[in-house]
Amino acid sequence: MSTQVLIAGAGPVGLTMAAELARYGVSVRIVEKAAQRTDKSKALVLWSRTLELLDRSGCGSAFIAAGHKVDAANIVAGNKTIGHVTFADVASPYPYALMLPQSETERLLETHLAALGVKVERQVELMTFADKGDAVTATLRHADGHEETLQTAWLIGCDGAHSTVRHTLGLSFLGDTLxxxxxxxxxxxxxxxxxxxxxxxxxxxxxxxxxxxxxxxxxxxxxxxxxxxxxxxxxxxxxxxxxxxxxxxxxxxxxxxxxxxxxxxINERKVKDYRSGRVFVAGDAAHVHSPAGGQGMNTGMHDAINLAWKLALVCHGAGGSEKLLDSFSVERSAIGEQVLANAGRLTAIAVMKNHTAQMVRNLAAGFLFGLSPVRHRMADTMAEVTLGYPDSPLNGPSAHGLGGPAPGERAAPVAGQTPVGAGSTPRFALFAAPGEAVSALLQTYQNLLEPTVRPPFASGGLWLVRPDGYVACVAKDAVVIADYLRGFT
Ligand SMILES: Cc1cc2nc3c(=O)[nH]c(=O)nc-3n(C[C@H](O)[C@H](O)[C@H](O)COP(=O)(O)OP(=O)(O)OC[C@H]3O[C@@H](n4cnc5c(N)ncnc54)[C@H](O)[C@@H]3O)c2cc1C
CATH class of the missing domain: 3.30.70.2450 (Alpha-Beta Plaits)
Structure with missing residues (x-):
């Protein structure tokens, strides 16, 4: 099979997916039914966590150069500023919201993808497909009307809110139109x-x-x-x-x-499962919600980054493939629920119509925004640096009493250091003090581990961090890390 992964849709999510897979050495085709990229500004914000994740593929600086940095948000009621939330304290190398029209985000992603040797096939529409168990057979219609039948190992629907992939799978898009x-x-x-x-x-x-x-x-x-x-x-x-x-x-x-x-x-909808056999949905194909908080596109791009390293490992022959691939839906569906709930709450609060309710809201908000922990929490939530996978089936053991991030939590990148997940193969990073046991781990699991160990988050511990920058397990003994990695050999 010459195509390992077929991606339907070249919006921001499909482009991110294709770039991540291509970077990790997976053969991809990305088809897009539209003749041209959007020229609309649609999703405007790239949040701190998205910039961190883009930085893994070395393209983050192009976005920062093209964007406009925003460092605070004000809530004004009755001519009085009742809340001033600053992003400057977000614990990230990118403590700001980067404003960039979606048309530009797509242009930069497409340029990045082209540099990786993949061209978007425009005016090519995914018409239908069938999951045969050992492969997916897909039918594509080209601009001149001819149809192509293609065998692919995996199909990913990044084909937006009206997703052909979601419809063909018969997945319910549960929720409401406000x-x-x-x-x-x-x-x-x-x-x-x-x-x-x-x-x-x-x-x-x-x-x-x-x-x-x-x-x-x-x-x-x-x-x-x-x-x-x-x-x-x-x-x-x-x-x-x-x-x-x-x-x-x-x-x-x-x-x-x-x-x-x-x-x-505003539509608030989501599928329950993001995976069905050899087929996945991501981005707006899987979840749509209120633009409040500006999380829609960012969440979709994070879906792509979450799936890409897992699928790349599977395409490169890693063991534990079902567990890896199933974890995509578990992890991202939980995030989708959270984002839907938060955006829905923000919208409901903003559009209250009852006068008394508005007065209570303004008083309560004025009080809460006066508390610095609340402001910090809100900035961190919007920047998406607090999101994680505490209930992931991929979380390994967690040694107690060490401090540092727990399994499922983001391992905060450090400015100036190579991000975890950079490079041309998806590898876990080991944060630990050097030693014989650690050297043996690096040697035994060289296909799964970065070649160089990084400094630990606290003394006496070993942290294994996934290629998307979330902690996989925390241990006091290298044997625990070895047991975890063995699951993927
Ligand atoms: C008016 C408006 C304002 C918005 N404002 C914001 C905002 O402020 N903040 C925010 O985060 N989000 C906002 N959004 C949402 C944001 O634009 C989406 O979340 C984002 O575009 C999702 O990206 P995607 O790649 O999943 O889907 P899309 O961008 O919809 O891309 C899907 C692509 O798939 C293609 N496609 C569809 N079917 C097929 C097929 N069968 N075969 C091949 N190709 C196919 C489509 O042509 C399209 O290019 C806004 C959206 C709209 C419409």
């Missing part, structure tokens, strides 16, 4: 009394108005405008957006030169 209409504007704006390195969210009695800087003078504006009317939300005019901004914003704002005006509704 009955509120929203407007979105990607627009030029002047007069904001807040630096263009900060986000502003206005809680007004009519609803919410949020302003995200995209670049100097250019902003994303979103606002809820009331109960849904008709089958589809209509796109706003510049005057309508200006009127909402005048009423809910700080006053004196001047909008001009819209780049994109759109109406939208």
């Amino acid at each position: 009955q509120t209409d929203w407007i979105l504007a990607d627009i030029h704006m002047s007069g904001l009394p807040i630096p263009d390195s900060e986000i502003a969210v206005y809680w007004h009695e009519d609803g919410v108005l949020a302003e995200f800087p995209i670049a100097p003078g250019r902003y994303r504006i979103i606002a809820d405008i009331g109960r849904s009317q008709g089958d589809h939300p209509s796109d706003p005019t510049l005057d309508q957006v200006q009127a909402v901004v005048d009423r809910r914003g700080p006053g004196g704002l001047r909008l001009s030169d819209p780049i994109w005006l759109a109406g939208f509704r």
Whole structure:
């Protein structure tokens, strides 16, 4: 079989998936039914954790060079700033939110993928497929109408909210469409009394108005405008957006030169299982939610990074393949639930309509945002550095009393150090003091371990860290690590 993995969809998730697999030496094809990349700004934010994960493949700096750094978010109610959450204290080499239109994110990912020798096959649509047990047979339709039948070992549906892969598998997309209409504007704006390195969210009695800087003078504006009317939300005019901004914003704002005006509704849906035999779904194909918190695309890209190293190990003949591949759904579905719940909660709080409830909300929020641990926690949550896999079936033993990160937790990268998971094969990293037992481990498991040991998080312990930067197990004895790794030989 010349294609090990077929990826349907070249949005940010499919592109990330293809790049990670290609980097790890897996032969991939990525097909995309659209003729061109999106030219819309859609998902705007790359959070700290996403930048950390991109850094593993050496392409993070291109994103940082192209993006606009935002270091704080303000919540304003009744002309008073009741919350100021700064990202500067997020414990990451990237303590900020990087604003970058999705069109640019996709362009940079596609450039990175091309450098790895993989070209997106445009105007090629996945029509149908069948999982035969030992391979997947897929039917692709090309631009000239001819159909190609392809055998692939694995198929990954990164084909968005209306996923052909999800439909063909018959996976239920459980959840709701919220009955509120929203407007979105990607627009030029002047007069904001807040630096263009900060986000502003206005809680007004009519609803919410949020302003995200995209670049100097250019902003994303979103606002809820009331109960849904008709089958589809209509796109706003510049005057309508200006009127909402005048009423809910700080006053004196001047909008001009819209780049994109759109109406939208929020869907909150998710599949239960992200894997069915040789087929996977990731990104919007598996979960869609409110844009509040800006987590949708980031979560999808993390899905891709989670699956890619596991699938690469399996493609390279690792043992324990079922356990590895099943863990993708367990780990990412739990994160999907969390992100859905958080985004839903943020949206519900922002769009409260009852006047008394709004007053209580504003008072409670004013109090809570006054507490520095709450502000820190919120910044860390948005930056996605607190996410982890505490209940993962891949978590190995955890020696007590050592301190340092536990199995399932993120091993925070250190600025200037090669990230775990970098390089051309997926390898675990060992954080331990050098010694005979450690050298023997490196020798025995050289296919699974980075060749160099890294300093331990605390003395007396050994930490085994997965290629996606989460701790696999913690031990006081190298034998425990050897037992864990043996499962993948
Ligand atoms: C108006 C709007 C505003 C948004 N704002 C935000 C935001 O602020 N923050 C945020 O995080 N997210 C936001 N999102 C969501 C974000 O855009 C998505 O989460 C993200 O695009 C998901 O990426 P994906 O790769 O999973 O899917 P998509 O980007 O949808 O990509 C899927 C790709 O698959 C292709 N495809 C579909 N079917 C097939 C097939 N059968 N064969 C081949 N190709 C196929 C499609 O053409 C598409 O290119 C917004 C979305 C919209 C529409």
